Amino acid sequence: MIENMLAMNKTNILGLAIIMVAVATILSSCHDKRSRGLEYAPNMYYPIAYNPDQKNPIFENGISAQVPPIGTTPIGFTKFDEFPNTPEGYTAASTGITNPLPVTKKNLVEGQQLYIAMCGPCHGPKGMGNGHIVELGKFPAPPSYSTGNSSRGGAMNQLTDGKIYHTIQYGLNLMGSYSSQLSPEERWKVIMYVHQLQKPQ
Incomplete structure (x- = not known):
């Protein structure tokens, strides 16, 4: 029982x-019909901060993604306004700026790696203008760094730090700007390696 x-x-x-x-x-x-019940770490789904595309009552214009104040430079960028994208700016850059980095084996090796990745497809591994893109036959070859002549006048082996930097910053002819792909320090390392390619091969 x-x-x-x-x-x-x-x-x-x-x-x-x-x-x-x-x-x-x-x-x-x-x-709540819209509720999913208990959630693990809900702040991962519903962030506290405003998204860039959300309305924001903190600012007078109600926009979260504010335009930077006039005259400021974003973190990680270097202003190059003193040498505009003009023939005069190119000439001024030739004598106005020089490479601030010391010529070291480490900088040259890093410059070579950056050059091969960014410049080599057109300019070729040795700077002779015979990169993979050129070999496809759809684009004209850029001039050789050691023997060619610049489309702006003068020999390629006489290009200064400033002229090469100006060209990387703004591009030239079929070459587009590489200012978003290469940081200022990386550009100086590439320039350092290009000077090696300007020597007789």
Whole structure:
């Protein structure tokens, strides 16, 4: 008799527990139709900060993504305004700026790696104007650094730090600007390596 009562109590307790879980589930799911219930780390889904495209009551114009103040330079960028993208700016850059980095083996190796990745497809691994893009036959070859002549006049082996930097910054002819692909320090390392390619091969 006692054993039957214990078995009935266990059954009742188990049944009651199942009913309570079911009721809790139903009640929690009916609270908010859009709610997904409990979430792990909800701030990962609903960030505290405003998204750039959200309205923002903090600023007068209500825009989160504000334009930088006039005259400021974003972090990681270097202004090059004193040498504009004009023939005069190119000439001024020729004598106005020089490579601030020391010529070291480490800088030359890094410059070579950057050159091969960024410049080599057109200028070729040795700067002879025979890169993979040129070999396809769809684009004219750029002049050789050691023997060619610049389209702006003068020999390629006479290009100064400033002239090469100006060309990397703004591009020339079919060559586009590499200002977004190469940081100022990386450009100086590339220029350092280009000077090696200007020497007779």
